[in-house]
Amino acid sequence: MKLGSTATLIAALSFSAVAFAQSVDMGSMKMQDKGMNCMDMKDMKGMDMQGMDAKKCSEMMKGMDKKGTSKAAKSKPHETDAVVKSIDAAQGKVTLAHDPVKSLDWPAMTMGFAIKDKALFDKLAVGSKVHVKFVKEGDGYVVTSVK
Structure with a gap:
């Protein structure tokens, strides 16, 4: 016992x-x-x-993927004004110093973006001010429109 x-x-x-x-x-x-x-x-x-x-x-x-990224942030286009800092057409990338992005609650910062359509490179020049639209794709963000 x-x-x-x-x-x-x-x-x-x-x-x-x-x-x-x-x-x-x-x-x-x-x-x-x-x-x-x-x-x-x-x-x-x-x-x-x-x-x-x-x-x-x-x-x-419920609104996030496995990496904690908002599903809405992926599908929704975002936009901001920016200054082109560098262009790498061979790699399909551009570095932008952008204003705050309210839809993502981002502060102003400088970061790299992929470019969706190579024709958009014609609208980019280092030092130029642009208005861009971009979306989340995979682990990065892709510029879909440049004005």
Whole structure:
């Protein structure tokens, strides 16, 4: 009888210790495997999760892809004014110093874009001011229109 109680107690304590150890470092835990499609949990060690609302998180992530990019951001065209900093027609890319992009909540910055149609290069010259429309494609953004 004593041996059975001791074994049960040891098993219960072992299970509790394993559960606690897993909850401390959620660094690589993917919530999709646990019935939640929230996000990759890496880099969240030490984060205060007390006020986290799993339902709100799950609802928010319904509009995101696996990389956390808004599905609307992918399909919706965005636009901004910019100054052409460099052109690489051979690679199909342009670097733009653009104004804030309200539809993406981006500040002004300088970044590279792919060009959808090579004919758009005729409208680009280093130092020129342009108005561009662009969309999210894959891991980057592609300019679809230049004025």
